[in-house]
Amino acid sequence: MSDYEPVVGMECHAELLTESKMFCSCRNQFGGDPNTRCCPVCLALPGSLPVPNRKAVEFVILTSLALNCSITRHARFDRKNYFYPDLPKGYQISQYDCPIGTGGWIDIEVNGETKRVHIRRVHLEEDTGKLFHTVGNNSFVDLNRAGVPLMEIVTEFPPDIHSADEARAYLMKLRAILTYLGVCDGKMEQGSLRCEPNVSVRKLGNSTFGTKTEIKNLNSFRAVQRGIEYEVDRQISLLENGERVAQETRGWNEARGATYSQRSKEVEQEYRYFPDPDLVALEITDEWIEQIRASMPELPDAKMRRFQSEYGLNAADASQLTETRVLADYFELAAASCGDVRSAANWIMGDLSRLLNADSGDISNCKITPQQLGAMITMINNGTISGKLAKSLIERMFATGDDPDTIAEREGLLVMRDTGALAAAVAKVLDDNTNIVNDIKEKGLVGKKGFLVGQVMKATGGKADPKEVNRLIDERLA
Numbered sequence: 001m002s003d004y005e006p007v008v009g010m011e012c013h014a015e016l017l018t019e020s021k022m023f024c025s026c027r028n029q030f031g032g033d034p035n036t037r038c039c040p041v042c043l044a045l046p047g048s049l050p051v052p053n054r055k056a057v058e059f060v061i062l063t064s065l066a067l068n069c070s071i072t073r074h075a076r077f078d079r080k081n082y083f084y085p086d087l088p089k090g091y092q093i094s095q096y097d098c099p100i101g102t103g104g105w106i107d108i109e110v111n112g113e114t115k116r117v118h119i120r121r122v123h124l125e126e127d128t129g130k131l132f133h134t135v136g137n138n139s140f141v142d143l144n145r146a147g148v149p150l151m152e153i154v155t156e157f158p159p160d161i162h163s164a165d166e167a168r169a170y171l172m173k174l175r176a177i178l179t180y181l182g183v184c185d186g187k188m189e190q191g192s193l194r195c196e197p198n199v200s201v202r203k204l205g206n207s208t209f210g211t212k213t214e215i216k217n218l219n220s221f222r223a224v225q226r227g228i229e230y231e232v233d234r235q236i237s238l239l240e241n242g243e244r245v246a247q248e249t250r251g252w253n254e255a256r257g258a259t260y261s262q263r264s265k266e267v268e269q270e271y272r273y274f275p276d277p278d279l280v281a282l283e284i285t286d287e288w289i290e291q292i293r294a295s296m297p298e299l300p301d302a303k304m305r306r307f308q309s310e311y312g313l314n315a316a317d318a319s320q321l322t323e324t325r326v327l328a329d330y331f332e333l334a335a336a337s338c339g340d341v342r343s344a345a346n347w348i349m350g351d352l353s354r355l356l357n358a359d360s361g362d363i364s365n366c367k368i369t370p371q372q373l374g375a376m377i378t379m380i381n382n383g384t385i386s387g388k389l390a391k392s393l394i395e396r397m398f399a400t401g402d403d404p405d406t407i408a409e410r411e412g413l414l415v416m417r418d419t420g421a422l423a424a425a426v427a428k429v430l431d432d433n434t435n436i437v438n439d440i441k442e443k444g445l446v447g448k449k450g451f452l453v454g455q456v457m458k459a460t461g462g463k464a465d466p467k468e469v470n471r472l473i474d475e476r477l478a
């Protein structure tokens with residue numbers, strides 16, 4: 001089986017985070033009551049005229065720059081004509097032969113190696129509406145999404161991607177860049193970032209490409225990876241059995257973990273593209289491009305390198321902490337507020353991410369502010385709370401959003417400051433465990449001291465300072 005090479009092209013659609021739709025002033029927003037955000041322009045009613053959304057054009061220029069593309073100076077909108085019930089106009093306004101960005105690339109990391117994936121084009125179009133099919137053969141259409149600005153990013157041909165792992169890494173990097181730029185929220189589960197890989201296989205060393213299939217409805221990184229893996233295996237077994245791969249669009253069934261035939265693409269659809277007569281060509285000046293370039297934020301790769309050099313983090317930690325811009329900002333604020341980079345990284349990647357995963361998973365909704373996390377780390381570092389009790393403290397902070405010192409005081413989590421009470425606890429543990437005390441004093445079994453420390457910690461509900469407990473035990477054993 002391994003003498004086949006998978007070949008994967010990636011076509012991604014990203015809904016842009018503009019206030020209004022692409023060619024009208026209807027609000028661009030997810031969800032809501034069906035058909036409450038559409039107007040004569042969205043519906044292309046006679047007499048209505050589209051006006052391009054400047055912000056959307058700027059977002060596509062910004063993305064093209066971030067993806068190392070060349071920017072055309074004369075872009076144009078074209079009509080892509082086809083009939084489908086979710087397309088109220090009977091055509092989609094898109095860009096055919098004059099896309100905004102061409103010839104770019106991004107670098108991805110797979111198995112510790114960096115690979116460059118070339119990008120063919122980045123263009124701007126409008127989204128379609130949504131169809132809902134209910135039991136009893138009823139179909140409904142919601143046109144709230146029709147006309148939402150949509151950016152399409154297509155990888156170069158011949159493709160650089162040759163495995164499901166590489167496809168997943170590409171999509172993750174692309175999503176990171178888009179969310180860092182703030183042009184798309186990257187929510188695959190809501191369809192604001194959609195990915196349609198086309199997959200073929202060929203015998204290693206073959207210069208011709210195999211027949212490709214396109215996979216739709218992949219709404220997570222995992223689905224993209226599994227969908228491609230499934231499709232590669234399916235195509236190889238067809239070829240091994242002397243059958244042929246049909247050129248078609250295939251859907252992804254998450255529950256079954258399998259792709260299924262949706263429609264044949266034997267005949268290339270004729271879209272009769274032509275320049276939209278209602279829209280003038282888009283003149284993009286050097287000055288405009290430079291203005292947009294100046295607003296470019298630090299991108300994931302640059303941030304990751306800086307986290308390694310500035311904070312001394314290893315590549316894996318730096319990569320995890322720069323996964324999203326919000327997370328990276330959170331880490332930097334927490335580290336700055338306690339001055340302890342290592343602890344900030346550990347708490348965020350450990351307990352905090354565990355709590356987030358069990359909840360919404362979204363750090364932007366986290367009740368603990370970076371400053372509060374920093375304050376908690378400072379409390380551990382200056383011995384106000386033990387590292388062990390801090391684990392319960394962070395859970396309560398996560399649930400309530402209260403300050404760490406308030407919670408610690410309220411719930412009695414602070415380290416014991418009462419030296420008399422601590423000395424009494426130590427004395428009691430030693431009296432209760434005379435056999436162990438003897439083992440240590442007479443047989444020199446110093447390893448057993450840990451048990452005594454543990455007993456004192458237990459007796460004090462974990463609130464004793466272990467260093468102080470050790471000191472008191474040593475004093476009494478001397």
Ligand SMILES: [Zn+2]
Nearest residue numbers: 024026039042
């Ligand atoms: Zn509208």
